[in-house]
Amino acid sequence: MKQPRQRRLRSRLSTASIYAVLVAGAALTLAPFLLSAMTSLKSARQLAHEPSLALPDPVTLDSFRSLFSEHSFLTPLAVTAQVTLVVLVVQLTCSILAAYAFARLTFPGRDLLFWVYLATMMIPQVATLVPLYSIMVSAGLRNTFWGIVLPTLLGSPYAVFLLREYFRGIPEDIVSAARIDGCGPVRVLRYVVLPMSRPIIATLAVITIVAQWNNFLWPRVITSGEQWQVLTVATAALQSQFNGNWTLVTAATTIALLPLIVLYLLCQRQIVSSISLTGFK
Amino acid sequence: MPSAPLEPVRTLTDAPRTAEASLSGRQTAPTPPTAPAAVAPVDHRHTHRPTHRRRRRLVQALTGYAFLAPSLIGVGLFLVVPVIAAVVISFQDWDLISPATWVGWDNYVEVLRSPQVRNSLLVTIAFTVMVIPTQTGLGLFCAVLLHKKLPGSTFFRIVFAIPWICAPLTLGIVWKWIFAPTDGALNALLGVRIEWLSSLTLALPAVAAVNVWTHVGYVTLFFLAGLAAVPQDLQNAARLDGASETRLFWAVTVPLLRPTTFFVLATGIIGTFQAFDSIYAMTGGGPGVPGRTDVLAARIYYDAFESLDMGRAATLSVLLMILLVVLTVAQQRYFRRRITYDLS
Numbered sequence: 216m217k218q219p220r221q222r223r224l225r226s227r228l229s230t231a232s233i234y235a236v237l238v239a240g241a242a243l244t245l246a247p248f249l250l251s252a253m254t255s256l257k258s259a260r261q262l263a264h265e266p267s268l269a270l271p272d273p274v275t276l277d278s279f280r281s282l283f284s285e286h287s288f289l290t291p292l293a294v295t296a297q298v299t300l301v302v303l304v305v306q307l308t309c310s311i312l313a314a315y316a317f318a319r320l321t322f323p324g325r326d327l328l329f330w331v332y333l334a335t336m337m338i339p340q341v342a343t344l345v346p347l348y349s350i351m352v353s354a355g356l357r358n359t360f361w362g363i364v365l366p367t368l369l370g371s372p373y374a375v376f377l378l379r380e381y382f383r384g385i386p387e388d389i390v391s392a393a394r395i396d397g398c399g400p401v402r403v404l405r406y407v408v409l410p411m412s413r414p415i416i417a418t419l420a421v422i423t424i425v426a427q428w429n430n431f432l433w434p435r436v437i438t439s440g441e442q443w444q445v446l447t448v449a450t451a452a453l454q455s456q457f458n459g460n461w462t463l464v465t466a467a468t469t470i471a472l473l474p475l476i477v478l479y480l481l482c483q484r485q486i487v488s489s490i491s492l493t494g495f496k
Numbered sequence: 497m498p499s500a501p502l503e504p505v506r507t508l509t510d511a512p513r514t515a516e517a518s519l520s521g522r523q524t525a526p527t528p529p530t531a532p533a534a535v536a537p538v539d540h541r542h543t544h545r546p547t548h549r550r551r552r553r554l555v556q557a558l559t560g561y562a563f564l565a566p567s568l569i570g571v572g573l574f575l576v577v578p579v580i581a582a583v584v585i586s587f588q589d590w591d592l593i594s595p596a597t598w599v600g601w602d603n604y605v606e607v608l609r610s611p612q613v614r615n616s617l618l619v620t621i622a623f624t625v626m627v628i629p630t631q632t633g634l635g636l637f638c639a640v641l642l643h644k645k646l647p648g649s650t651f652f653r654i655v656f657a658i659p660w661i662c663a664p665l666t667l668g669i670v671w672k673w674i675f676a677p678t679d680g681a682l683n684a685l686l687g688v689r690i691e692w693l694s695s696l697t698l699a700l701p702a703v704a705a706v707n708v709w710t711h712v713g714y715v716t717l718f719f720l721a722g723l724a725a726v727p728q729d730l731q732n733a734a735r736l737d738g739a740s741e742t743r744l745f746w747a748v749t750v751p752l753l754r755p756t757t758f759f760v761l762a763t764g765i766i767g768t769f770q771a772f773d774s775i776y777a778m779t780g781g782g783p784g785v786p787g788r789t790d791v792l793a794a795r796i797y798y799d800a801f802e803s804l805d806m807g808r809a810a811t812l813s814v815l816l817m818i819l820l821v822v823l824t825v826a827q828q829r830y831f832r833r834r835i836t837y838d839l840s
Binding site: 233234236237238241245246247248250254262265266268292294302306307308309310311312315316317318320321322323325328331332335337338339340341342343345346347348350352365366368369370371372373388390398400425428429431432434436447448450451459461464465467468470471476478479480483486487 | 515526546553556557558559560561563564566567568569570572573574575576577578579580582584585592638642643644646648652653654655656657658659661662663664665666667669670671672673674676679680683684709713715717736764769770772776777793794796797802803806809813814816817821825
């Protein structure tokens with residue numbers, strides 16, 4: 216039998232080592248963000264003459280100023296926000312309608328169509344790149360707003376799948392009670408199902424925002440020039456054009472990353488709950 | 497006679513199996529949520545009026561199609577049609593400018609013989625082998641530490657997952673600066689002058705490390721969910737039987753985490769096979785010829801939009817798609833066989 220005092224000491228030591236590991240992990244996670252944000256606050260002169268880990272002295276917003284004035288970084292910010300908002304609203308609406316049809320209405324071919332939806336979830340984005348590009352070009356949508364949003368605008372099989380699972384879990388009694396009271400499918404959806412599905416809709420909204428904000432490959436391919444550049448494409452273009460001008464480039468990455476990090480910190484509960492939704496079921 | 501402490505081994509090995517048995521019983525117990533019986537009362541009133549019922553059914557079918565239409569158009573036009581189009585283009589020679597010509601299986605023969613494609617396949621596999629075990633192991637490790645629920649655990653959990661919600665492309669650019677040979681942060685920190693991303697040997701491990709860094713927090717979240725679902729009474733039983741914490745972890749917790757582990761491994765592998773953005777930002781597929789970080793997704797992109805060889809890119813797309821579908825189906829079959837207890 217160990218002495219209680221000795222055991223307490225041991226558990227304190229193990230607690231201390233756990234915290235040491237966690238703090239080291241957090242430092243490693245945050246360092247790239249903090250160091251790049253720090254670099255964006257330096258003057259170009261300091262970057263050239265002092266070690267790269269030196270604190271910014273003097274702190275200057277020159278890089279941000281030049282980013283927005285000379286390199287018109289406001290345009291990609293606005294385009295990305297527009298794309299994200301439009302896809303969020305339209306895709307969520309279409310997915311809710313489709314999921315409700317799959318979950319609560321009976322019509323010929325329903326199960327077959329749902330099977331097709333499940334199958335399309337396996338298609339990797341990069342594999343549809345070439346055919347999608349040729350389709351969009353022949354539709355005359357190259358370098359347009361609709362060219363960027365259309366592929367993800369109407370249907371996300373993934374969102375339909377998650378919503379359908381959730382809708383099926385709503386007790387049938389409640390839905391049929393509303394039906395007996397004379398509600399058609401639209402009103403059942405609007406006044407019964409939707410209010411009960413707020414958590415899943417919030418989670419899906421966050422997933423959609425993150426996916427759209429971060430999308431790179433498709434906008435990179437379908438747009439050219441500055442008019443419809445999204446943030447990721449603009450940041451990549453800036454980096455390749457001003458390679459080595461790290462104060463400017465880190466200013467761009469900081470601006471590009473900040474909105475999502477703030478969103479994450481505000482909605483981290485919804486985002487974390489998306490894990491248990493997507494993981495099992 | 498305290499018999500339990502004398503037989504810790506038998507109890508420990510039996511514990512997971514009994515848990516699975518009892519829990520699988522629970523899984524089959526609840527009735528399906530959509531019981532058709534609940535619709536019956538409405539229909540029942542109209543049984544003596546078959547035309548009325550038929551009309552009701554028609555209205556419901558039409559409503560169903562109307563609700564489904566927008567989403568169905570999207571999925572059809574932008575997912576199903578492109579897959580078919582990819583197959584068609586893969587049998588053509590097409591450079592986006594002159595009209596496409598039919599070439600039969602030529603693209604497939606060319607792609608399967610191409611040393612460049614073989615290089616991309618090997619790079620992708622090497623990348624996956626570097627990333628997946630590391631991120632899974634680290635994720636499990638972090639989850640176990642956070643699961644102890646020491647004060648501040650929530651803070652660390654939130655921090656660890658930050659890279660996961662950021663754009664991989666933007667993170668790639670941040671890391672390109674960190675790896676930069678002369679004015680980068682890493683060399684300044686280590687006091688060395690290493691060309692991380694243009695070294696033939698270091699480029700792929702460096703790119704893989706960034707991918708691990710991006711995903712560890714995400715994997716941690718999955719394992720935390722898995723750990724929360726491990727029945728507490730099993731662990732208590734094992735503790736009563738005198739199992740050490742290490743023994744408890746390997747003999748009880750890890751086997752019970754099997755579904756989580758396989759999910760994390762399978763989705764992780766499917767994800768790394770499609771990795772592109774961060775690699776594009778850091779190395780653009782280079783260094784060297786053929787590129788040391790030239791993963792399959794990068795090869796598709798460069799074949800299509802730099803060499804303008806759409807046929808070859810489509811062929812590679814089709815092959816990648818087949819590979820990933822096989823992986824996904826294998827994963828799901830495995831799941832159906834193995835998941836014996838409810839984690840929802």
